[in-house]
Amino acid sequence: MRYLSTRGGVEPVGFADAVMMGLGTDGGLLVPEQIPKIPAKRLKDWSQLNFQQLAVEVLSPFVGESIPHADLVELVERSYATFLHPEVTPLAEHGGRQWLELFHGPTAAFKDVALQLLGNLFEYLIAREGGVLRILGATSGDTGSAAIYGVRGKAGIDIFILHPKGRVSPIQERQMTTVLDANVHNIAVLGTFDDAQRIVKTLFNDLPFKQQYRLGAVNSINLARILAQTIYYFYAWGRISGGNPEHRVSFSVPTGNFGDVFAGWLAKRMGLPIDRLIIATNRNDILSRFVASGVYQAGEVFQTLSPAMDIQLASNFERYLYYLLDEDPAAVRALLAELEQTGQLQVDGERRRRVAEDFDARAVSDAETLAEIRQVYATSGYILCPHTAVGARAAADNAEAVVLATAHPAKFDAAVVEAIGIEPPPPRSLQGLLERETRCAELAADAEAISGFMRETLGAVED
Incomplete structure (x- = not known):
């Protein structure tokens, strides 16, 4: 399998190079040259596998010959040995609804499913091919801690994570800033997540800087993140359907950066019998507005009770735009230029129809989020994090939809207490965080300030 850029300016590369490249050198995102199709017979066989076995099967067509099969098996086994639940991403039924619990990893959020694997992939590829890697990422809450826990202490890797100061939960902040390993560098940016994400893209697009410091990506711009997240869609479908290819399953996906729902869309394109994919957003509703109108237009970033989704x-x-435009990089470049020049882009009527076929979407207010936490707890005793509550409320008209439970409620205890008056019991991984020593730099939301900090931290690096 080879990988291309959505903007058409990257020669096809193999899986290992795609993982290490992260963002394409032309500023685009990497996508597979072809999306593999999984026949119904194989889907049925896959439904009998445990999570680790399934992960190897799902990833193998994308990995190809880049990693020997035995090494891939070992990487997968090691990555998911860190999870507290034997099923890794179990299904739970409460209040008449199925919940796909994605919070049993070391940082109690769905990002662990991909980032435990990605950290081990980075370590494996560096050990095999030599060199160093400097990871640069932005987080709206959970990516940062999951990435840090994925690579802390690993030889040849330094990680720099930007988070918007005061716009992540206290637990999320402490999960990042209490990791004191010498290769971990936290930066609180005086701005929004969109500011932090813009800085990361600016530095990746500064090719001399990227090459000199050997930058790599852990945000969902790294395709390996998306590929790993497709696994739990296959896993949940297999547990619900028993492998019956006629049994279609819908999923409600809390999303801000579009990575998790794009993973579901990719699984569907691979042949997984998915009925509806529901994009669940909070007040920052750019994605739900796009599904409704065909217009993608950023607005003000609002701070909400579901901060990991406070993204425009x-x-x-x-x-997704690349596939919607029939894999035409020139068309992608044209629409992105329109977005940059006018602040919005728009797709035509035929493509709007295709968007409506691919997704449902709904924006959920903070008041609705609290009401959903309250209602589910009252009827079943099950406690939701606010992001999961957004997913549940967005699926209010689809009782059969599986809701992705993206984080443990204890990561957002203030919202839970506001809703139901009690603190959710923390998992072992979150206990004692608020009492630990922290280390974090505070910097302006400026690319030069961040690159200067990185240069100073890393010292002189030879070209």
């Missing part, structure tokens, strides 16, 4: 410009949207 969703970086993974470009991957």
Whole structure:
């Protein structure tokens, strides 16, 4: 399998190079040259596998010959040995609804599913091919801690994570800033997540800087993140359907950066019998507005009870746009230029129809989020994090939809207490965080300030 850029300016590369490149050198996002199709017979066989076995099967067509099969098996086994639940991403039924619990990893959020694997992939490829890697990423809450826990202490890797100061939950902040390993560098940016994400893209597009410092990506701009997240869609479908290819399953996906719902869309394109994919957003509703109108237009970033979704410009949207435009890089470049020049882009009526076939979408207010937490707890005793509550409320008219439970409620205890008056019991991984020593730099939301900090931290690096 080879990988191309959504903007058409990258020669096809193999899986290992795609993982290490992260963002395309032309500023685009990497996508597979072809999306593999999984026949119904194989889907039925896959439904009998445990999570780790399934992960190897799902990833193998994308990995190809870049990693020997035995090494891939070992990487997968090691990555998911860190999860507290034997099923890794179990299904739970409460209040008449199925919940896909994605929070049993070391940082209690769905990002662990991809980032435990990605950290081990980075370590494996560096050990095999030599060199160093400097990871640069922005987080709206959960990516940062999951990425840090994925690479902390690993030889040859330094990680720099930007988060918007005061716009992540206290637990999320402490999960990042209490990791004191010498290769971990936290930066609180005086701005929004969109500011932090813009800085990351600016530095990746500064090719001399990227090459000199050997930058790599852990945000969902890294295709390996998306590929790993497709696994749990296959896993949930297999557990619900028993492998019956006629049984279609819908999913409600809380999303801000479009990565998790794009993973579901990719699984559907691979042949997984998905009925509806529901894009669940909070007040920052650029994605739901696009589905309704065909217009993608950023607005003000609002701070909400579901801060990991407080995003306007969703970086993974470009991957979907590439397929919506029939894999035409020139058309992608033209629409992105329109977005940059006018602040919006728009797709035509035929493509609007295709968007409506691919997705449902709904924006959920903070008041609705609290009401959903309250209602589910009252009827079943099950406690939702606010992001999961957004997913549940967005699927109010689809009782059969599986809701992705993206984070443990204890990561957002203030919202839970506001809703139901009690604190959710923390998992072992979150206990004692608020009492630990922290380390974090505060910097302006400016690319030069961030690159200067990185240069100073890393010292002189030879060309």
